[in-house]
Amino acid sequence: MVKKRGNRGSVSNLLQEWRNKAMYDAGKIIPGLIVFVGLMLFAIYYNVGNKIEDPKPEKPVGYTSCVLPLEEIRAEHMVLLNEWRDEVIREGKREKVEAGGKMYEKSLQNGCMHCHTSQEKFCDQCHKYASVNPYCWDCHVTPEYGKALGEAN
Ligand code: HEC
Ligand code: HEC
Numbered sequence: 756m757v758k759k760r761g762n763r764g765s766v767s768n769l770l771q772e773w774r775n776k777a778m779y780d781a782g783k784i785i786p787g788l789i790v791f792v793g794l795m796l797f798a799i800y801y802n803v804g805n806k807i808e809d810p811k812p813e814k815p816v817g818y819t820s821c822v823l824p825l826e827e828i829r830a831e832h833m834v835l836l837n838e839w840r841d842e843v844i845r846e847g848k849r850e851k852v853e854a855g856g857k858m859y860e861k862s863l864q865n866g867c868m869h870c871h872t873s874q875e876k877f878c879d880q881c882h883k884y885a886s887v888n889p890y891c892w893d894c895h896v897t898p899e900y901g902k903a904l905g906e907a908n
């Protein structure tokens with residue numbers, strides 16, 4: 756009699772223990788799921804709110820036109836720079852180019868950057884966005900860096 760009750764007792768104890776454990780796990784899993792879903796929704800919402808910003812290259816102050824029409828210079832400036840370099844260095848053709856009625860040197864530093872004075876605020880803006888890293892400034896000085904160097908000396 757005692758033994759039987761004890762048996763029944765231990766079976767129901769076991770059952771109770773199992774239920775407690777299940778409840779305990781559910782008690783952890785459900786809030787866990789809620790937090791997880793919440794984080795996912797937050798991440799999605801956050802990303803939607805933060806779409807990658809378009810680059811904003813600084814407009815040159817006091818100039819209205821580039822050495823090529825806007826669409827062309829945007830798409831072809833790397834080609835033009837190579838042409839200028841080859842013409843100047845290999846062919847010795849240093850005649851100036853026209854932009855907005857004035858003449859400018861066929862030069863990265865003294866031409867392009869006569870108007871676009873900041874590598875950081877102009878060239879780098881787009882290049883970071885496009886993940887290109889022209890090595891030109893390993894050798895060529897940008898006017899603003901040059902100025903900073905001059906002031907330091
Ligand atoms: C006489 C001054 C001047 C010179 C020299 C000049 N630019 Fe420009 N550039 C401008 C102006 C002004 C604009 C903006 C034109 C517009 O918004 O219609 C511009 C626009 C551009 C743009 C497009 C920017 C954008 O917002 O999309 C690029 C790229 C560019 N220039 C690169 C160059 C390069 C490279 C050189 C040298 C090969 C050069 N520029 C020489 C004045 C100049
Ligand atoms: C309006 C955006 C914009 C501006 C401003 C800009 N670039 Fe670029 N540049 C690009 C993009 C986009 C590429 C990559 C094009 C490609 O890979 O087809 C590029 C590529 C180049 C390349 C070739 C790099 C390579 O590894 O192929 C050179 C050189 C270059 N740019 C020079 C300049 C210089 C110098 C300036 C500043 C005077 C400048 N760019 C300003 C958008 C810009």
Ligand code: HEC
Nearest residue numbers: 836837839840843844861862863864889890891893894895
């Ligand atoms: C290893 C050093 C070095 C690198 C890197 C370099 N250049 Fe030059 N570049 C020179 C030298 C030296 C000259 C000759 C200067 C002269 O005779 O006026 C020159 C001349 C030029 C010229 C014609 C004259 C002038 O003063 O600008 C252009 C345009 C030019 N480079 C564009 C570029 C561009 C664009 C890049 C990057 C894609 C580049 N260079 C990278 C060394 C370099």
